Amino acid sequence: MSLINTEIRLGAAENAFAQIVWDHEPLSTGELIRLCKENLNWARSTTYTVLRRLCDKGLFRLDDGCVSAVLDREAFKAVQSEAFMAETFEGSLPAFIAAFTAGKKLNAQEADEIRRLIDACVEDDSAQHDASLKEAEQGGTK
Numbered sequence: 001m002s003l004i005n006t007e008i009r010l011g012a013a014e015n016a017f018a019q020i021v022w023d024h025e026p027l028s029t030g031e032l033i034r035l036c037k038e039n040l041n042w043a044r045s046t047t048y049t050v051l052r053r054l055c056d057k058g059l060f061r062l063d064d065g066c067v068s069a070v071l072d073r074e075a076f077k078a079v080q081s082e083a084f085m086a087e088t089f090e091g092s093l094p095a096f097i098a099a100f101t102a103g104k105k106l107n108a109q110e111a112d113e114i115r116r117l118i119d120a121c122v123e124d125d126s127a128q129h130d131a132s133l134k135e136a137e138q139g140g141t142k
Contacts, residue, residue, distance in 0.1 A: 008057050008071075008079070016040055017050050018076075021060055026068040 010018060020035050021027070027035075032051065036042040042050075051067065054060045061070050071079065089095040106114070 008059055008076070010054075010059075013040070014050060014054060017047075018054065018059065018073075021067055022069060022073040026066050029062070029065050029067060032067050 017036065017040070020039060021032065024031065024035060029048075029051070033044050033047050036047040037044075051060065051062065055062055058070055059076065061068055085091060085093065085096050089099065
């Protein structure tokens with residue numbers, strides 16, 4: 001069983017709060033209260049309420065007045081992307097990409113970047129495939 005909550009959903013206010021934590025972590029609760037007052041115009045009680053809620057969801061932790069992330073920003077995005085793709089596109093990356101690009105034109109730089117990302121994934125898969133073939137061949141010659 002995974003220790004990471006894959007069902008973390010953030011509203012707009014929680015997302016703005018999360019961005020502040022990720023931008024400044026680790027940070028003291030005093031610093032967080034100051035940043036939320038400056039950036040979100042929140043009272044101290046609102047900051048503590050949202051902090052407690054996001055700690056309960058497993059996104060952040062509070063230890064001895066120090067706030068830090070359980071999931072960093074990139075890990076959170078990855079978890080959210082996986083959940084969205086699973087729920088909306090039955091886990092199909094090609095279906096997601098088809099929907100995302102429907103009616104849109106990519107510029108050359110975007111297309112090249114997507115190709116590089118795909119090639120990196122394919123190389124990883126083919127290296128794993130090659131290792132599996134080698135293992136199977138060695139098993140067959142014993």
